[in-house]
Amino acid sequence: MQLHGGYVPQADGNANAGVVERLREAIVRGEIEPGERIREAEVASQLGVSRTPVREAFLVLAAEGLLTLQPGKGAHVRVYSAEDIRIVHEVRSLVEGCAAKFAADRISNQQLDLLRESCERLEALPDGAVSDCNEENLRFHNLIFSVVGNAQLMHVARHLLEVPLPYKRDYWSDPARKRRSELAHRRVYAALLVRDALAAEEAMREHVADVGQDVSQVIAN
Amino acid sequence: MQLHGGYVPQADGNANAGVVERLREAIVRGEIEPGERIREAEVASQLGVSRTPVREAFLVLAAEGLLTLQPGKGAHVRVYSAEDIRIVHEVRSLVEGCAAKFAADRISNQQLDLLRESCERLEALPDGAVSDCNEENLRFHNLIFSVVGNAQLMHVARHLLEVPLPYKRDYWSDPARKRRSELAHRRVYAALLVRDALAAEEAMREHVADVGQDVSQVIAN
DNA sequence: TGTGCATACATTGTATGCAAAACTCATCGA
DNA sequence: TCGATGAGTTTTGCATACAATGTATGCACA
Numbered sequence: 001m002q003l004h005g006g007y008v009p010q011a012d013g014n015a016n017a018g019v020v021e022r023l024r025e026a027i028v029r030g031e032i033e034p035g036e037r038i039r040e041a042e043v044a045s046q047l048g049v050s051r052t053p054v055r056e057a058f059l060v061l062a063a064e065g066l067l068t069l070q071p072g073k074g075a076h077v078r079v080y081s082a083e084d085i086r087i088v089h090e091v092r093s094l095v096e097g098c099a100a101k102f103a104a105d106r107i108s109n110q111q112l113d114l115l116r117e118s119c120e121r122l123e124a125l126p127d128g129a130v131s132d133c134n135e136e137n138l139r140f141h142n143l144i145f146s147v148v149g150n151a152q153l154m155h156v157a158r159h160l161l162e163v164p165l166p167y168k169r170d171y172w173s174d175p176a177r178k179r180r181s182e183l184a185h186r187r188v189y190a191a192l193l194v195r196d197a198l199a200a201e202e203a204m205r206e207h208v209a210d211v212g213q214d215v216s217q218v219i220a221n
Numbered sequence: 222m223q224l225h226g227g228y229v230p231q232a233d234g235n236a237n238a239g240v241v242e243r244l245r246e247a248i249v250r251g252e253i254e255p256g257e258r259i260r261e262a263e264v265a266s267q268l269g270v271s272r273t274p275v276r277e278a279f280l281v282l283a284a285e286g287l288l289t290l291q292p293g294k295g296a297h298v299r300v301y302s303a304e305d306i307r308i309v310h311e312v313r314s315l316v317e318g319c320a321a322k323f324a325a326d327r328i329s330n331q332q333l334d335l336l337r338e339s340c341e342r343l344e345a346l347p348d349g350a351v352s353d354c355n356e357e358n359l360r361f362h363n364l365i366f367s368v369v370g371n372a373q374l375m376h377v378a379r380h381l382l383e384v385p386l387p388y389k390r391d392y393w394s395d396p397a398r399k400r401r402s403e404l405a406h407r408r409v410y411a412a413l414l415v416r417d418a419l420a421a422e423e424a425m426r427e428h429v430a431d432v433g434q435d436v437s438q439v440i441a442n
Numbered sequence: 443t444g445t446g447c448a449t450a451c452a453t454t455g456t457a458t459g460c461a462a463a464a465c466t467c468a469t470c471g472a
Numbered sequence: 473t474c475g476a477t478g479a480g481t482t483t484t485g486c487a488t489a490c491a492a493t494g495t496a497t498g499c500a501c502a
Contacts, residue, residue: 014292015486016280040454050487052273055455059237059277063284065373071235072454072493078372087323087371094315095377102308150308151299152286152384156316156377163373236456260483271457276485293463293484 015049019057022047027066027077028165029131034079038067065163077166082219085164089212092160096141097205099157100188103147104197111147112193118143119185125178133172134165140185144192144204168215177214184210236270240278243268248287248298249386250352255300259288286384298387303440306385310433313381317362318426320378321409324368325418332368336410339364344403354393355386361406365413365425389436398435405431 023043026032040051040058047054058075061067067075080088107115118140125132141161145154172178184207191199244264247253261272261279268275279296282288288296301309328336339361346353362382366375393399405428412420 017292039452041452051454052486052488056277056280059280060284063281063376065376071238074454074494080373084371084373087369088373091316091319091374091377094319095312098312098315148308150305152301152305152309152380153312155284155286156312156380159373159377262483272484273456273458294465295484 014053016053016056016060019043019047019049019053020060023057023061024064024066024162027061028162030166030169032077034077034166036077038075038077040074064159078163080163080167082216085167085219086212086216088160088164089208089215092157093205093208093212095153095157095160096144096208097201099144099148099153100192100204101197101201102150102153103144104192104195104200106149107147107192107195111143112189115140115143115189115192119182119189122178122185123182127175127178128173130170130172133178137172137181144188164215167219168211171211171215171218180210181207235274237274237277237281240264240268240270240274241281244278244282245285245287245383248282249383251387251390253298255298255387257298259296259298261295285380299384301384301388303437306388306440307433307437309381309384310429310436313378314426314429314433316374316378316381317365317429318422320365320369320374321413321425322418322422323371323374324365325413325416325421327370328368328413328416332364333410333414336361336364336413340403340406340410343399343406346399348396348399349394351391351393354399358393358402365409385436388440389432392432392436392439401431402428 023032023038032038038058040054043057044051044054058067058069062069062075066078068078069075118136122133122136122140125136138161142158145157148154184203187203188200188207191203244253244259253259259279261275264278265272265275279288279290283290283296287299289299290296339357343354343357343361346357359382363379366378369375405424408424409421409428412424
């Protein structure tokens, strides 16, 4: 395990929050392999904090489904089977569809602008900018959750969004897939623009279901 | 805040797990009011542990949406508006419907027996046994998640199931509502018995949506 | 060579200490 | 009367120390 770079003090005053972010990023980027063990002391020394905030971070990440904690035996990056990932996407398509539906009635013009800009940025990214695509994609989806503004929906959706990430590292490497996602995002945006709740729900649901198909295929190989 | 009874050492070796359970129970039962502040030292002394496992428990419960943590300012029982609870139930109906669908293909005869027994126990409970009903109800729903056996689905569903509990304390006090839930559980069971995935999904979805309606009404008053 | 056990090492779990931040509340001045 | 100020208290956040548990190594013996 190798966490690149030194410790960056967080905007949020809490050290554990910083550790959570660093570890989460390392996990969803696949820099720490599924199944790999993570030791408290190692992370602590690499990030320049004591074991206390690291332990706390482990608990948070375990609650998000990214780690498993066996009492006395330490933390491992959680392993999901292809079937697990398929289920997650199916649930996610329902949840995000629902989020899009709620968002349609609440979204402000300013938030619509942010969504459009996200679409444009994604389209502007060159083929092969895998991690940039990933980031922009997360931004798009998270924007919609934040429109709904329900804490629990946001939690749930975020987990469903993050858990499959280690397994779709090179999803964006295929230009055809990227193009399809661009169009899907535009379709969601268009529905929200005219505040059509049902169309937004359907567009989002199909989008996520499609992605789930692709990812399952990729994993199966 | 008052946590009744002394500290019970956990089967699971970790003290924080025990604290999580105790606090979770106190919150979902409404023994600690939404919005109420919880202090680390107070909980620690009441449960006979140090502040460390209590802090850890706070993080877990915050991740479940039951607490809010403001850095430097402590923990409060999370407050949800009636609208929030409505949204949670809508999402929950989708997620649990999906869980029921998956369960139909996987459920064993033994698990079916457990479900039937849960139905019978609920029906046998007298009107007014509010907390027993609540408990039995949780058992029924959790059984179905455990059939699917997907860690992330289980996390998500559990959160959606628990968050509204402080707000539906006296849901079961109305015999008519109890009777309706009994029938709904039977309907889900019947669909699973014949492994009819679509029927199970629909039955569960309607059941949860109905409950959501009722709860919203209760809160609104 | 392979198995069982004892010992040493590594890692986790919990408690405690200390510094910093936040809160309380009385006092002061406008 | 009301808000601002500041000392004292409380509470949190992190680090460290110690205890308990898990893991690996090496040796005796079959």
